[in-house]
Amino acid sequence: MTEKAAKGASENYPEDMARHARILTRDPCEHAASLPAWSQEYLQLTPGLFEGEISEATFGPVQVFRETIAQCVDEKANPRKNSYTLGVPIRVEPDGLWQGRELVPDSLMSLRPNEELHFRTPPYSSILVTVIDCHALEAFADEVEQSDVDVLMTRPHAEQIRPADAEAFRGTLARTLEMALASPEALRYPAVRDSLSETVMSAALGALEGERASARRCVSGQLVQRAIVERARGYVLANRGRAISVGELCTYLKMSRRGVHHAFMNVLGINAVSFLRYVRLHGVRKDLLAAEPEQTVSSIAFSWGFWHMGMFATYYRQLFGETPSTTLKKRMHRHARMREPVS
8 A cells, every 4th residue: 555545544443443353143223333444224125034245354444245135125324424434235125225225136335434324225236335435545546546526526416327337336246255264364464455445446546437448558648658668677676675565666667557567468468566566576587697606595585575475485486487596507507517527
């Protein structure tokens, strides 16, 4: 997360704030009280046994949850204060109303900060929702995406978006939530919380923005994008001791994440995440091939910002088709040959 965005988030949400839960409910009142940081009242509208489930995770300025309800319920709810709320259905039957607007499978649902929600659920609904601290999202949008959240939120509370955009947002929220629930111990680490928060905020802004520009290519555009790639390469090499995030790269380049993504895809055919990793992996390989006898694979990997040796070895083998130790042995064999006496 960028420094400005992190600072905005920390004003209301301490750095060590992390929570996760999966709750099954059989009562609408119990269900209403089970979603952390929300004030809710539920009124069941159809007869029969109530069945509900909430899966929720919070990491710093961001909350993500999945809510499933198998009854028609009238919800009156208030998210945590000073936050933006965005959601997308996983599955909804007809006749669901979010702020009076009908929900369809690819609806983007939204609430502005401190706005009360009125949601009449259909007989069955399953939705994914994120609640993001307004200071954190506004700072991230301004600093990384060069966009204005207030402008992006000037839209209907429930609006059908392109299926591809809806699926991308849905997939990011689902994967982030499952990761938090499957590995809750990882939420103790600030770097993990920052990474998850940045991922969700970027996905939320992507859903709000949609596709704006055509992907037409031209020679002049290719030259500009090549210059962007080279500036990025120089920045990574100048900071070889740490892993540069896409958010930090966007801030350095003064570009939106979407613009950076298009530049790398058009020029190299890979995304920015892969590029950042590949530059460092190539740096490691060069150093392994020029290593002194006392240097090890781990010491060289550490010097390029790789701290998880298992993941590093996997990335390295996938890219180069051999293990780092195999590369290092090639250098050792060269040293040995150089020391052999000439007959």
